[in-house]
Amino acid sequence: MKSFRLLLAVGACFSPLVSAVDTLVDVGYAKYQGSVIDSRLKVSAWKGVQYAAPPTGNLRFAAPQDPIVTGTINATRHGATCPPSRPDDWTISGPNDRFTIAEDCLYLSVYAPTGARVDSKLPVVVFFQGGGFASQSSANWDPTDIVADGQVVFVQFSYRVGVYGFLNGAAVKAGGGDVNAGLRDQIKLLEWVNKHITQFGGNPDNVVLDGVSAGGSSVALMIAADTGKKPLFAGGIMESGGWVTMRPADQGEEQYQCLLKDKDCAGASDGLACLRALNESAIRSSNCWFNPNIDGDLYTDSLVNLFAQGKYAKVPTVMGSCSEEGTKYNAPETLDNPIDALTWVVTDKDNSLSNNSKSILNDLYMKPTQPTFPGKGRYWRHAAVAIADIGTHCITRNIQNYLARDGVPTYNYKYAVLDPSDEAVGYGAWHTVNAYAFWGVNRTDGGEPPSYFTTNAPIIKTVRAYWTSFIRNLDPNTDRANKAVEWTPYAGKDSRERLFIQTNNTKMERMSPAQALRCDVVRPMSDHLGRPPAKGVVTELDGKLAAKVKSASESTDLSGGKKHGRDFVGYY
Template sequence: MPALTVPKAADLGALVRTQAGHVRGRERDENGVLAFKGIRYAAPPVGPLRWRAPQPPSPWQGVRDALTFGAGCLSSLENDPRPGPRNEDCLTLNVWTAATEVDEKRPVMVWIHGGGFQFGASANPATDGRLLAAKGVVVVSFNYRLGVLGFLAHPDLDAEAPSGNYGLQDQLAALRWVKANIAAFGGDPDNVTLFGESAGAMAVGILMGSPLAHGLFHKAIGQSGAFWDGRHGPLLGFDEARARGLAFARRQADASIAALRTLPADQLIAAAPWSFARDHVTAAFSPSIDRHVIPDVPARRFLHGEHMHIPLLAGWNGAEEFPFMARSLPAQSAQAFRSSAEAMFGKARLADFLKLYPADTGAEAKASAAALTGDMVIGEQCWQWLRLHRASRGAPTYGYHFNYTSPYTPIASHVTEIPFVFGTLTPQQIVGSTTPPAEADRALSQTMMSYWVNFATRGNPNGPGLPAWPAYDATDIVQILGMTIEPGSNPQADRFAFLGSFRENGALPMRWREIA
């Protein structure tokens, strides 16, 4: 009897067939990683598809090159200095894989970029996925609609389909593309980790609470973001978002939706600019309750256990306030800060507030205003995310606090952890550093990459040779990612508990809307 031969699995090369057609990426780099860039995951959202749910891309014949990033979506950030082409036709994604055979079923990590849902793109040197992919995962990043083109809510649009969160629907479409296609790149569609930073982390938290996302990802990592709420209360409600949309249409000569769809995209973006001085949650076109993608306040969904009970790793940085200082409570003097704090938190709670955010001098008031800003924009909601998730059915939960500084990263600001996670160690422009990374920076990066990849692989960041990272529990111990990597008490626990005490049924007070 002739010996049985086992068919060899199909080799994976730079030519891959997706459901819409063949794509050709870049050949393997020095680490054996293939890169595929600019693959369409949805039809261009232009003309009659502006402000509609993303549609599948049209199939194509032959082979399409996937060698360069697609254009980023149009930015609402005033005087956005970031390079790269931008276009309304922007719904593309990128894949990095070191798999050599199609059936390897490597863990998949899908990245959502930040930018307040107003700016940003997947073509960011800091988030190039090739070094993470070399550690054994398949990495995906993508663009999604931003600002008014991504988040306009309007009653006339509701007559067509639920409106308001087209950018989030793009994210869901990208995840559906991953589910349908990632096996062709050596990835496992049943082991997908969704991770993101800032607005990207907010999107991860929102989607964990969305009934439309169930089954599209299986683990979650949130870096400096959670629920899309903060200093001015919860995200916009259903009626608030539609009032904003109607007001925008009136400013465009009271244009109908049909007329707005014919206007140049640049004109629409210019009519709804955003800057860091404005609240990105309530004073911009951004995620809102649409009763479709977002049924309710995200934190409330978690409070009631109406979210995905999947492994979660989340945390925040030591100086999150750095880019957001223009939105701080007034602190030109100690008295001004105390007065604004009393208006926000109430006279009965002012003494408790001042124990945590002292303001005996002008210098103290400025320091406390900065700390409060970081806590309210980012930190407290990350802490709530960990607490609420751990309390619900005991899902695996891991928390971190990134406070690492060095000449390369002199401030543990918002976004400074990103180059460490991806191993890219690109210049830390947000804090004005031009110092190149040193050996200590590279060592921390390798540790963080291993933690993230381990978590994506099996829902636990721990692994051989790494400092032990305990699961998050009622003791509020988080992994300190600093000059020393070790478990430690949450350094902002008392401040977060104070701010969290103002949540009612998961939501921050609506009256904060009116406080300057």
């Protein structure tokens, strides 16, 4: 950290012919007047920067086009955030002082050290929002502390999701649309960064992607995208990502027809024109679902399959998940018996399982003891453990197995910080809670656990140092916090190294042999989350493999350990 700040100071003394980054920045098509937003931390920001034309009218569903704004623009307020796919989404449930929703939403913001110069070549991090590809859940978070601590340039942006970003159908393509318009937005953003970030003091050759949840999956999707060009980034951080349902053309067509019917456009002479004529809110639907698609262009297969085929950019990565990925926001807290819990896992996630496979799943996840909590169903945690494995832990492991196979540097983590209030109600370290350890308190959405202001405050310094070290060096160890443990790279399916992150207890461990076996057993389900099976397919889980779980060790110690039986209490 100190060396980077010294470098900036030295540059200021010995480069008089190179101007410092001004708050008025010219990006060619327009000039953006930003401001110093924190004089104490010395951070400047440019907000509401248009990186693509408004995707409205005939550009609804189309690939992003070049910006259309000109002149000098006040860049002290954020642009709009892209609208959600469903009419009941929380982002439109009422006024929000953090963001506004509008279809004209292809805007970004840039944060940089105030002392940066146009030749500083500072590392750049591009943040991808989460929201399940149906909403934008991380709009306008404040990265001031990250920028100041890490001396990095930070870019965040909004991209189309749901029906606006992933409408798939033959008519969409024929009508000038792009079935992965939302992912095209992400690529357009990265092209903008590559072209303009130098003007803000950033280095276009040192861009690292970072995302949480669907944002984490987006990072993996960018790594796997076949753009036919050199990658626009040097590395990626995938936080609690991996699960992204990608439909082939026939399944996408089903959802397109669903929307036509849902919006009374099925009888129109031009169904696509009918959908484009609807206003921004009228097109939202709770009956049809839209995700990134297997389009035969950017993506010829599902995400994990592309990594299996070696079809991805070979860049260093950090990937990991939170210990209780399936609790908060995921498994219904009312599940009170094993039948209902198993039904939720199977019906909602993979209805192709045979009866024998359902029995195997029941043995693996419904029979082992789990803790219970006041006001919660007795089998809520059983379902939560199952979906955490199937949807996140195992998918991340599967991707990293291929990275290790190909000799690509990758680091895994398990985030297990204990917050007393979350522990008391059974949430544990829930899906995406680790984001608060990177961003810090009072900088995001106000959802940080109370202990992050007190007893767990030290974890912020530890995690942020690992993350910013990776952003600067593509290695989380180079600038890690003082006395922090060295983070060993993930070496493959047999060793399964990971950094266990917990306040005053961060250490290296591994995914246990038993969990690795469970991941192997449920692999067909994990794959089906990535690419839904065709109608009529019956999925058989491997019973012989499942039988081995009983004798497998639950130890996460790197040197192995004794078998702990089938009581999974406290395992996740």
